[in-house]
Amino acid sequence: MVLSQEVNVIPKVVPPEITRAQGLELYQDMVLGRTFEDMCAQMYYQGRMFGFVHLYNGQEAVATGCIKALKAGDYVTSTYRDHVHALSQGVPARAIMAELFGKATGCSKGRGGSMHLFSAEHNFLGGYAFVAEGIPVATGAAYSAKYRGTDQVSVNFFGDGATNNGAFFESLNMAALWKLPILYVVENNLWSIGMQHARASSVTEIYKKALAFDIPGYLVDGMDVLAVRRAAVTAIERARAGEGPTLLECTTYRFRGHSLADPDELRDPAEKDLWRKQDPIPKLARYLVEHQLATQDELQTIEDDTQTLIEDAVQFAQDSPEPPVDEITRYVHAEDE
Amino acid sequence: MVMQYYFEALRDAIYEEMVRDPMVMVMGEDVGHYGGSYKVTKDLFKEFGGLRVLDTPIAENSFAGMAVGCAMTGVRPIIEGMNMGFLLLAFSQIANNGGMLRYTSGGQFTVPMVVRGPGGVGRQLGAEHSQRLEAYFYGVPGLKIIAPATPLDAKGLLKSAIRDNNTVLFFEHVLLYNLKEEIPDGVDYIVPIGKANRLREGQDLTILTYSRQVHHCLSAVKTLVNEGYDPELIDLRTLKPLDLEMICESVHKTHRVLIVEEDYKTGGIGGEIIALLNEHCFDDLDAPPVRLASRDIPTPYNGRMEAATIPQVADILQAVKHLVD
Ligand SMILES: Cc1ncc(C[n+]2csc(CCOP(=O)(O)OP(=O)(O)O)c2C)c(N)n1
Numbered sequence: 001m002v003l004s005q006e007v008n009v010i011p012k013v014v015p016p017e018i019t020r021a022q023g024l025e026l027y028q029d030m031v032l033g034r035t036f037e038d039m040c041a042q043m044y045y046q047g048r049m050f051g052f053v054h055l056y057n058g059q060e061a062v063a064t065g066c067i068k069a070l071k072a073g074d075y076v077t078s079t080y081r082d083h084v085h086a087l088s089q090g091v092p093a094r095a096i097m098a099e100l101f102g103k104a105t106g107c108s109k110g111r112g113g114s115m116h117l118f119s120a121e122h123n124f125l126g127g128y129a130f131v132a133e134g135i136p137v138a139t140g141a142a143y144s145a146k147y148r149g150t151d152q153v154s155v156n157f158f159g160d161g162a163t164n165n166g167a168f169f170e171s172l173n174m175a176a177l178w179k180l181p182i183l184y185v186v187e188n189n190l191w192s193i194g195m196q197h198a199r200a201s202s203v204t205e206i207y208k209k210a211l212a213f214d215i216p217g218y219l220v221d222g223m224d225v226l227a228v229r230r231a232a233v234t235a236i237e238r239a240r241a242g243e244g245p246t247l248l249e250c251t252t253y254r255f256r257g258h259s260l261a262d263p264d265e266l267r268d269p270a271e272k273d274l275w276r277k278q279d280p281i282p283k284l285a286r287y288l289v290e291h292q293l294a295t296q297d298e299l300q301t302i303e304d305d306t307q308t309l310i311e312d313a314v315q316f317a318q319d320s321p322e323p324p325v326d327e328i329t330r331y332v333h334a335e336d337e
Numbered sequence: 338m339v340m341q342y343y344f345e346a347l348r349d350a351i352y353e354e355m356v357r358d359p360m361v362m363v364m365g366e367d368v369g370h371y372g373g374s375y376k377v378t379k380d381l382f383k384e385f386g387g388l389r390v391l392d393t394p395i396a397e398n399s400f401a402g403m404a405v406g407c408a409m410t411g412v413r414p415i416i417e418g419m420n421m422g423f424l425l426l427a428f429s430q431i432a433n434n435g436g437m438l439r440y441t442s443g444g445q446f447t448v449p450m451v452v453r454g455p456g457g458v459g460r461q462l463g464a465e466h467s468q469r470l471e472a473y474f475y476g477v478p479g480l481k482i483i484a485p486a487t488p489l490d491a492k493g494l495l496k497s498a499i500r501d502n503n504t505v506l507f508f509e510h511v512l513l514y515n516l517k518e519e520i521p522d523g524v525d526y527i528v529p530i531g532k533a534n535r536l537r538e539g540q541d542l543t544i545l546t547y548s549r550q551v552h553h554c555l556s557a558v559k560t561l562v563n564e565g566y567d568p569e570l571i572d573l574r575t576l577k578p579l580d581l582e583m584i585c586e587s588v589h590k591t592h593r594v595l596i597v598e599e600d601y602k603t604g605g606i607g608g609e610i611i612a613l614l615n616e617h618c619f620d621d622l623d624a625p626p627v628r629l630a631s632r633d634i635p636t637p638y639n640g641r642m643e644a645a646t647i648p649q650v651a652d653i654l655q656a657v658k659h660l661v662d
Contacts (some may be wrong), residue, residue, distance in 0.1 A: 044476040048640075049464055050461035050640065051460065051462045051466075075389070102461070102638055102639035103639075110638060110642070112463065112464075112638055113461060113462075113463040113638030114466065116465070116638070117464045129463055130422075130425075131395045131423075132395070152602070161394070162395065164394035164395055164396055165396050166398060166399065171489075184429060192366075193371060193374070193394055193544040194370055195366065199392060199588070200392075200394040201396075217568070266370060322639060323639055323642060325645050328645055329633075332633070332634050
């Protein structure tokens, strides 16, 4: 087989490339992710959630840009940094917050926690605590869609660090081999805990690894929700047409430490500042206002409403009961309802 | 003497062995610049450089396999599992090569490597970060398995593990890293593999335990002694090979056994010990041995459920009284 050598580029679109309704939806979704995560940090420091909590601040454009381009019925699979992917996929903030509080009303009934969010109802196939663990699972969901003859697409998010794991290469190979309807979305935030991407990867351009499997690989500005959306739309069309997988490398940055337990001492403050200036939320706000798709006031209203929604989620989580300890063995087996 | 945390004692053990033997090296995720997720390798990178303190990509199976190749050819690697659970991904290389290669090569090669890191149930870390792999690996021939409960044992046993010519799995416990103890200064402190530690002599029954459950047992024993009981408490320290001599000697005296372990009850180490008791000292037993272990469920995130998953001090008190009274 001859590899196609052309460089994959998503064509630019004349602005405004989105409608007002789409613009507001994207903005609302990113603000939802940001506000939820800021609240998680507060709740963690107040001792109301526990364990390892990995926040998504800074990376919102990736979840929003990809997931909001999906149809109902499509699948999303994530990592331990999964709250915002779940939110974008429609899992209610209440159900996620309650899970983080360990409550019976949580999306995993208090049994999963931050790194194990699931919602069958929303085709959110999980939160996976091990690095690269979700990649084969998402690949399986794509095979399943093909097997069952549906037009469902599977989207899988993971970090740069995961691309050095065998599961990444093994899965891409199978997905290409069987032309599976899947998007592999790498959120390249340059770091894996304290390990710099360049110290861990012999070829730092992850999108180029698509070449080895003769599938399209795109380098995407992951701080620009419209760029992410453009790439996602192209990849989703390809997947739905039965043409196979796509690899999207979205360059991004996490504004907080790896988890709330990480002292985050290794990243250069100058590097952090540089990326903070590219915050995807104000960037979209400027775009919407500039192209007269929304006013500042409308955006402010979205922020206020979202704040109210998140406060409601906390109240709900707080008021919810814990799962009864005498039901501790429930759900171990398929027979447990 | 210096007061040291468990993680510092481990660090010193590695440091001393790296100074002693230039072939000893460390590899794993974030062991270098970051200093290890529980600071066990803190500053070793500065001291020994990147060749000897190797930051690896997140590729557990392959770096474990690399460690095997290193060990077969003269290097003595210490693998840090950032969490021992992650080494499920490396099960094949550890079991097939670390455990069996010496034998399958007809004795031509040894695989002197140490596989160490945190395991056990912490504080609401969720199922995948709360694993007890000691039982999963237990049946693999050729491996030695250690699980120290104190800073002193952590240091002495890690030094033994590094010097051992077999593949040794060394299970630390997430909740023990901040435990403090006096450690002898400037001494080559060694604890031999395969030797249990009798923490209290007693006549009523023998409590066998390891790792974090040692501390639950110690507090239970305190209460029991105040109430007039006379338990014998043994910290197994090495899980494989077990110190059968000390176990049998103790049972010969007490005639009753309680095993307290954090691994799953089904397929756990307690079950194996009971089978051994049947084989080696059945006639000494006055009552069926009892084991307290984790429930056979993935560790739930919810705090109360999590606590109900593993043996607690109250469970130990109740089990002892039931056995003795
Ligand atoms: C199999 C496995 N190995 C190691 C870890 C510990 N760990 C958790 S996140 C992480 C870094 C992952 O980095 P990356 O894939 O870039 O994603 P990011 O966290 O930056 O989103 C590591 C090493 C793990 N959870 N699972």
